[in-house]
Every structure is written in C-alpha cells, then in structure tokens.
Amino acid sequence: xSIEKNEEFRPKIVAFCCNWCSYAGADLAGSSRxxxxxxxxxxxxxxSCRVNPMFILRAFERGADGVIMCGCHPGDxxxxxxxxxxxxxxxxLFSMLDYIGVENGxxxxxxxxxxxxxxxxxxxHEFVDKITSLGKNVRLEDLRCRN
Amino acid sequence: xxxxxxxxKELLADGTVARVLGWKxxxxxxxxxxxxxxxxEDFADFVYNGFCGANLSKYMxxxxxxxxxxxxxxxxxxxxxxxxxxxEHRVDRxxxxxxxxxxxxxxxxxxxxxxxxxxxxxxxxxxxxDEAETLTIDTIYGEKSCAYKDAMLERxxxxxxxxxxxxxxxxxxxxxxxxxxxxxxxxxxxxxxPEEKFAFFQKELSKCIRCNACRNVCPACSCRKCVFDSNKFxxxxxxxxxxxxxxxxxxxxxxxxxxxxxxxxxxxxxCPQGIPLHLFNRKFIKDINELYGEYQAGADxxxxxPLTDYRFEDAEPGIVAExx
Numbered sequence: 001x002s003i004e005k006n007e008e009f010r011p012k013i014v015a016f017c018c019n020w021c022s023y024a025g026a027d028l029a030g031s032s033r034x035x036x037x038x039x040x041x042x043x044x045x046x047x048s049c050r051v052n053p054m055f056i057l058r059a060f061e062r063g064a065d066g067v068i069m070c071g072c073h074p075g076d077x078x079x080x081x082x083x084x085x086x087x088x089x090x091x092x093l094f095s096m097l098d099y100i101g102v103e104n105g106x107x108x109x110x111x112x113x114x115x116x117x118x119x120x121x122x123x124x125h126e127f128v129d130k131i132t133s134l135g136k137n138v139r140l141e142d143l144r145c146r147n
Numbered sequence: 148x149x150x151x152x153x154x155x156k157e158l159l160a161d162g163t164v165a166r167v168l169g170w171k172x173x174x175x176x177x178x179x180x181x182x183x184x185x186x187x188e189d190f191a192d193f194v195y196n197g198f199c200g201a202n203l204s205k206y207m208x209x210x211x212x213x214x215x216x217x218x219x220x221x222x223x224x225x226x227x228x229x230x231x232x233x234x235e236h237r238v239d240r241x242x243x244x245x246x247x248x249x250x251x252x253x254x255x256x257x258x259x260x261x262x263x264x265x266x267x268x269x270x271x272x273x274x275x276x277d278e279a280e281t282l283t284i285d286t287i288y289g290e291k292s293c294a295y296k297d298a299m300l301e302r303x304x305x306x307x308x309x310x311x312x313x314x315x316x317x318x319x320x321x322x323x324x325x326x327x328x329x330x331x332x333x334x335x336x337x338x339x340x341p342e343e344k345f346a347f348f349q350k351e352l353s354k355c356i357r358c359n360a361c362r363n364v365c366p367a368c369s370c371r372k373c374v375f376d377s378n379k380f381x382x383x384x385x386x387x388x389x390x391x392x393x394x395x396x397x398x399x400x401x402x403x404x405x406x407x408x409x410x411x412x413x414x415x416x417x418c419p420q421g422i423p424l425h426l427f428n429r430k431f432i433k434d435i436n437e438l439y440g441e442y443q444a445g446a447d448x449x450x451x452x453p454l455t456d457y458r459f460e461d462a463e464p465g466i467v468a469e470x471x
Contacts, residue, residue, distance in 0.1 A: 084457035101345025109464040
C-alpha cells in the first residue's frame with residue numbers, strides 16, 4: 001500500500017495588510033465572493049509603516065516563498081504619512097535583496113484601498129502565479145525550518 | 148603632533164577641558180587605541196599617526212554624560228559622524244571641544260601584511276608631519292618599504308574631502324587622498340547575475356564570526372538597546388548556525404543605519420575577518436542618492452534624513468524590478 005503524495009508546488013505567500021485599507025479590501029473581496037488563492041496568508045498590521053524589514057526577512061526564513069505588503073494608497077494613510085515612510089523603506093530593502101542576489105520578484109508592494117476588493121483578489125492571483133513560476137525560495141530560508 | 152599635545156596640555160591646564168580623548172600607543176607599532184588623557188603625565192604615550200583610524204565621535208556619546216568638557220580629536224571624516232550624532236541629540240556640542248586634526252589618509256596594516264611585510268618592529272613615515280609618500284618598515288627580516296598610498300585603507304581612496312565639518316580649532320595639515328570612484332565596487336556587483344551576486348555575498352558573509360565589532364564601532368549604531376541583543380527577538384547573540392542569520396544580521400545592520408551612515412568605513416576597518424561591510428552601506432547610500440536626491444549624512448544639521456522624510460512623488464518599490 002502506498003500513500004499518494006501531492007508533489008505539486010504550492011507557494012507559501014505572506015501578505016502584510018494594513019488594518020484600515022488593505023485588510024478591509026481583503027474583507028470586501030471575501031464578502032463580494034471574489035476568490036483569491038488559499039496560499040496567501042494574511043497578517044494584519046496597524047499600518048504598512050509597522051512592517052519592519054526584519055518581518056520580511058523572517059517570513060522568508062520561516063519558509064515563505066513570497067512576501068507582499070499592502071497598504072493604503074499614498075496620501076490616504078489613516079495616520080497621514082505612514083505609507084510614505086514604508087514606501088521608502090521597502091524600496092531600499094527590495095533593492096538590497098536584489099543586490100545580494102535574491103530574485104526581486106519575490107517581494108512586492110501594492111496599494112489597495114478598502115473599496116478595491118477586486119484589485120486585492122487580482123493582485124493576489126498575479127502574485128501567486130509569479131511565485132509559482134519562480135519556484136521555491138531557497139536563498140533566504142533557514143534549513144531548520146524546512147518541513 | 149607635538150603641537151597637538153602642547154595645545155591639549157594647555158587646555159587641560161587652564162581648565163577649559165576636563166579630559167582629552169585621543170589615541171595612545173598600543174602594544175604593537177600599528178595598533179594605537181582610543182584613550183582618555185586626564186593628567187599631564189598621561190601624554191607620554193599619546194600618539195597620532197597614520198594608524199589612528201578609530202573614529203572618536205562615538206566615544207563622545209559617553210563623554211557627553213561626564214562632568215566638564217572633553218577635548219576630542221576628530222579627523223575630517225569623523226566630523227561628519229559627530230555632526231550626525233548631534234542631529235540625533237546623542238552628543239552634546241557644549242560638552243565637546245573639537246580639535247580638527249589633519250589627516251593624510253589612514254593606513255591598513257592588513258594591506259601591509261598582504262604585501263609580504265611581516266615581523267614588523269617599527270614603522271616610520273606614518274607620522275602626521277611626514278609627507279605621506281613612502282613608509283619605511285623595520286622588520287625582523289630587515290628594512291622594507293612601500294608606498295603610503297598602497298597601504299591606505301579602502302575608505303581613504305574614496306575620501307569625502309579634507310575639510311572638517313565642525314571644529315573649534317584645526318591643528319595639522321590634511322591631504323586629499325581620493326583616487327577612486329566611491330560606487331565603483333557597488334556597480335561591479337550590481338552588474339553581476341543574481342547567482343553571482345548570491346555566491347559573492349555567501350562567500351564573504353560566511354566568514355562572519357558574529358563578533359559584533361562592526362556594530363560596536365559604528366557611530367551611527369548608537370541605540371542603548373540593540374535589536375540584536377534583545378531577547379524578544381530570536382536574533383539575540385545567535386551564533387551563526389546557518390547562512391540565513393549572517394545575511395539577516397548584515398542586511399539589518401546596514402538597514403538600521405541607512406540614511407544616517409556617513410560612510411566612515413569603520414565597520415570594514417575593524418572586521419577581524421576582512422568582510423567588505425561598506426559594500427552594504429554604500430549600496431543604501433547609492434540608492435538614496437539615485438532615488439531621493441544626493442545626500443551626505445553629517446554634512447549639515449538639517450533634521451530630515453532620507454528615511455525620515457518623504458515626497459508624494461517618490462518612486463514605488465516596483466522600481467527595483469524595473470531597473471533589473
């Protein structure tokens with residue numbers, strides 16, 4: 001007797017969503033019955049500015065294949081300017097990841113408002129497809145976290 | 148150097164300053180160490196020569212808490228760090244009497260050793276009054292010599308300039324030593340393929356023994372409690388058990404000083420494993436210059452630094468992928 005294994009690659013995707021826009025956007029996608037991949041795991045943060053560069057690196061370490069950060073559109077931040085700071089930080093961090101040779105398609109920032117359920121669903125579809133084509137993240141993971 | 152010692156003694160004697168922060172001779176001819184001088188007789192082992200690379204501005208954080216003024220000797224590049232610390236309210240300008248000391252480029256003993264010059268007994272030609280053209284090195288295998296320029300620290304080849312940004316008085320001549328492009332090395336890496344980049348950094352960072360010297364010496368790394376010492380994060384003093392931790396440490400270390408790093412090059416100078424840590428800092432500086440306008444940390448007292456400022460029309464993070 002043998003157990004059938006599903007060897008198909010399913011990426012693990014972490015999405016940091018700001019409480020005020022993108023998380024509500026994800027909610028709207030759900031309540032409007034728009035689907036997005038179950039591979040996306042959402043972590044709610046108070047503001048996109050709360051996302052410490054270390055969060056993103058840790059997510060990769062613990063086995064994420066892609067990390068996406070969603071926040072309010074620039075100018076619409078609930079705290080006035082948090083996403084502007086986050087934007088500069090993420091630009092520099094992504095550039096550094098590219099510099100040390102981690103494929104830059106594994107990270108993404110997208111601005112999704114609370115009214116953009118469709119955009120949320122579409123963005124996640126695109127991102128999952130992109131990560132699926134890139135395959136497993138092997139460059140930034142901690143071998144001990146491999147399951 | 149005698150002029151510097153005399154002036155320091157004078158200021159100490161008339162009570163303008165309570166102590167002098169300078170360099171004293173180490174146990175080898177090429178490793179002077181930062182030290183306080185409080186009495187006239189302490190000055191017997193005061194030195195200031197080509198090996199005094201240590202940036203004393205970080206020591207002023209602690210010295211600012213002491214009673215009375217501290218005379219501090221700062222090289223041109225150290226004054227950038229001092230000014231950056233002033234901006235962050237980490238040092239007290241009123242507690243410092245800054246003597247801007249001349250600098251003709253600082254020396255890297257590893258470069259001298261790499262030339263095959265070993266068993267060094269003494270080195271001449273590195274004194275600040277010297278012309279800084281050639282070094283004469285007396286070794287147990289006889290006398291050797293090398294060009295001053297060939298033994299210079301990497302950071303001095305991309306010198307920011309010989310002007311002191313902040314000082315009370317200047318003693319000694321400085322010399323322009325810049326002869327290389329600051330971002331040439333960074334550009335070389337950027338041009339590599341992702342596999343090459345990854346292999347390059349893997350090779351460099353796997354040498355890291357996590358001694359934290361780069362963090363401890365950095366004038367920008369001045370948090371009272373460092374994230375890498377915090378037991379709330381699992382990064383606390385973790386030995387390098389896997390390649391991820393090394394990368395994590397170095398990316399975050401550089402990230403935490405991004406926009407505040409003056410590119411003083413101390414991290415690379417103190418690394419016992421010879422990891423070119425400045426490549427991380429310079430990558431951030433290059434990105435900041437390209438995306439948010441030319442910026443030199445510590446060149447002014449403007450409180451907004453690139454990462455504590457924003458423009459509505461800033462580039463989106465997607466630009467990284469577009470640039471390729």
